[in-house]
Amino acid sequence: MAQAFTDLGNNDEVAGLSHAEWLALLLDHExxxxxxxxxxxxxxxxRLRHHAIPEDVDYRAPRGLDRRLFDTLxxxxxxxxxxxxAIIGPTGVGKSWLACxxxxxxxxDNRSVLYTRLPRLIEELALAKGDGRIAARMKSLARVDLLILDDWGLEPLDGNARHHLLEILEDRYGRCSTLVTSQxxxxxxxxxxxxxxxxxxILDRLVHNAxxxxxxxxxxRRHTAAVTA
Known part of the structure; x- marks a missing residue:
């Protein structure tokens, strides 16, 4: 605010403003x-994987993207x-980009978000269980408003992975939202x-309200490569 005060004081264009208008401009800067x-x-x-914003979504690409549904999301x-x-489709059609x-x-919208690839998260949780950090890690996953799990179903789940995934979804069910992408x-x-x-x-807590x-x-990716070739 001090910097904005100085900048406004050196701006001849705002010299004619009333005190209330000048103060409103200062507060707007802040x-x-x-x-x-x-x-x-x-x-x-x-930690979003892509620098993606809704305004840059390409609705003209031939991938069957439901614009009405995506606008609602x-x-x-x-x-x-x-x-x-759940964003579902073959590899390369932009699932991760849309999720980001x-x-x-x-x-x-002032919501907390965390992006992670599910295989990497499973590895991190296995390590956290080994060194005693699992409780703190699970607590942090439960609090985030939107958890993005990319590459759902890329590889089968073992017993520990199933247990951890169920605990995450149970803690979040009815309290926070989860977004998954899958081929x-x-x-x-x-x-x-x-x-x-x-x-x-797991599916009862994830799919029925998704x-x-x-x-x-x-x-x-192949389309982009062909265009730039």
Whole structure:
């Protein structure tokens, strides 16, 4: 605010403003500064894989993206209601990018976000269990407003992975939102989890209130490569 005060004092264009108008301008500078700083902090903690924003979404790409549904997801009411989301489609169609765009919008809406690849998270939790940090790590995962689990179903889950995943979803169910991206259709998730009892419990907490954004088409990476070649 002190810097803004100095800048305004050196600006001849604001010299004719009334005291109230000048003060309002100063406060507006301060509010903008605080909002920008808060957003930067949330984005740093979110660790989004892509610098993606909703305004840059390409709806013209031939991948069957449901614009009406995605616009609804961008508004974020589903996060307010503590619902989940699944973005499903073949490799390269932009699932991770779209997930990060939704994560960026959630940060702009002053919500806490964390992005992670599910295989990496499973590895981190295994290490945390070994050195006694598992309770603190699980607590932090339970608190975040939007947890993005990328690459869901990339590899089968072992016993520890199933247990940790169930605990995460149980802690978050009805309290926070989880977004997953997967190459596999939802119908195959049960067999991927392996144990029928765990599969039923995990999917019950994840799928039944999840918005499903299903994408089709060829890899956008190949399309981009062809255009730039």
């Amino acid at each position: 509010a903008t500064y605080r909002n920008d700083r808060r957003l930067a902090l949330r984005l740093r903690h979110a 961008i508004k974020g009411d589903w996060i307010t209601r503590h619902e989940n989301c 765009a939704l994560g960026h919008k959630a940060c702009r 596999l259709p939802v119908a195959r998730w049960h067999e991927l989890i392996g144990d029928p009892t765990y599969a039923d419990a 918005h499903r954004l299903e994408i089709t088409g060829e890899s956008m």
